[in-house]
Amino acid sequence: MLPLRKNIAEMAGYVPGFQPEEPGWIKLNSNENPYPPSPKVVEAITAEMANGGENLRKYPDAASKEARQVTAELYGFDPSWVIMANGSDELLNNLIRAFAGEGDEIAYVHPSYSYYAALAEIQGAKVRTFGLTKDFQIADFPDRYDGKIFFLTSPNAPLGFSFDNNYIETLAERCVGILVVDEAYVDFTDASAMELVNKYENIVVTRTFSKSYSLAGMRLGLAVARPEVVSALDKIRDHYHLDRLALVAATAALQDQAYLLATVAKIRDTRDWFSAELGKIGYRVNPSQANYIFAESPDSNSKRIYDALFSRKILVRYFSDPLLRHGLRITIGTREEMETTLAAMAEIG
């Protein structure tokens, strides 16, 4: 008998969604960006590969110095307030490892990103969830929350709304532990809690390159937090966690804000157009501040719509969760993809 820890032996493990391998699908199920990354990213990776990949034989910069510097300048922080990561998932994982030991509690909003629970299970930490009120505030959040970490996904996935900064401030004040604002989708809206990191020592903001920067395939994320938090995360991460190509990709992507803004503007336009059109055919669509929408079909039988779209090789996201099964999460693709999807949905009726 292998002496596996009980929490590991008993946990189910996170199962990523269905990813079709053959071509011909319109893939609107993983909130990927329909546009390629900035050409500067491709240039930077190609440059790092020069001379027969000679650089690849050498260890990368363990401190991600350049990428941290560029991030710090972009958001107006000292580099000691910034850490890069192998996807924001690495940060969520290591934040739990930094603050929540076995038996300690972390919490998050349900519905949001259920991976927080999987990460807590790995650690042997306890998980608490808070629901949402009708006006998208947190139901029954205590005046003083004693858990080690509270994860707030803003914009919320899959519902698409954002928490405003005044509300986030009240949460930070009520949290004895860390308030992680998971801003994976924030580039698709105008607000951000980033400036609150200056004001509240317990706020940590995480970002990903997987959505707005079109780099899901490169596994990149970052966090902005107090130097004490950054320094703890630096102790916990694998010392060479980011490969050379990911590092230069991160720097190049951050440096091409013009490309980011142009890509994001296209997606926002398509989102707003698609939301309005769905409304015209009887769907109830949550106003979205992300690169997806959450929409309920006229008959609230979203599984039927999911299946009918699937048979047309259009892949969207259906959740069997009772709080979500009335709707579908649909990633915003290109205008053309969304026109095809809209026509299919109109036809399905």
Place this chain on the structure above:
Amino acid sequence: MLPLRKNIAEMAGYVPGFQPEEPGWIKLNSNENPYPPSPKVVEAITAEMANGGENLRKYPDAASKEARQVTAELYGFDPSWVIMANGSDELLNNLIRAFAGEGDEIAYVHPSYSYYAALAEIQGAKVRTFGLTKDFQIADFPDRYDGKIFFLTSPNAPLGFSFDNNYIETLAERCVGILVVDEAYVDFTDASAMELVNKYENIVVTRTFSKSYSLAGMRLGLAVARPEVVSALDKIRDHYHLDRLALVAATAALQDQAYLLATVAKIRDTRDWFSAELGKIGYRVNPSQANYIFAESPDSNSKRIYDALFSRKILVRYFSDPLLRHGLRITIGTREEMETTLAAMAEIG
């Protein structure tokens, strides 16, 4: 006050060695490979970047299916016995998370890879070390070792010898928990404990692409173990831990065994030549089965040699540890680099 876990707040954090940024150094301090990776690796990465990096916008294969398949075929296991990783460091980390909870004990040989201790500290696990006898066996290893994991670096770093498989079998029998054979350097010798994974359910073998495959910059490793262990590690790893470019690099590197063997043969030749030459100028050199040698200068004052080499822009590794400070660990570079180094050492005297 931020509620950091006590073990995290108190730990020092692992400090990687000095990495000179300006050119002109002969860098023999990190056991990097002096040769570039296989041209097939560069081709595979370039192909994955086609069409303006279009693939990078999409998530990678969470299961690393192709790389696992190729590994399985190479070593003669079913793919369910294989896991890929973001450097073998990720595996060492996740093995601790799988088997050793807070307060549980892990152990390793001192001297070997001290990063095991840092990883255990992060977890809040206890660390025990075992010394070596004069004939390179483990001193005072109990008939029954109850710790959760015993890490055995073979070939040993920095001393360069390997444990033979008969001896590893006796260790596996004495270990109640997992015996991790860390074969980071095994491609530079002829033996391997890989076949023992079939025989002992508690043996896990880890490998890295950083040394023999010249891919330190890409952060790749793998492990072969029972499916129960692989499945536990699959639960613990970030679900998208490897980026698309690392994945295709791993597959291409594994598929070009001819290149691996040719590169390794050159390094072994240079190592054996360099060891013999050092002997002629009075150094005591441990017979090495890795891509470095551990050598003691005639006056046993290795810090003096280190400094004199440093002033000539030749960087080797000196350890202040009382068990190691009589010697230097010198990575085997190209023949030309080692000729320069030998001449410098002869001159330093």
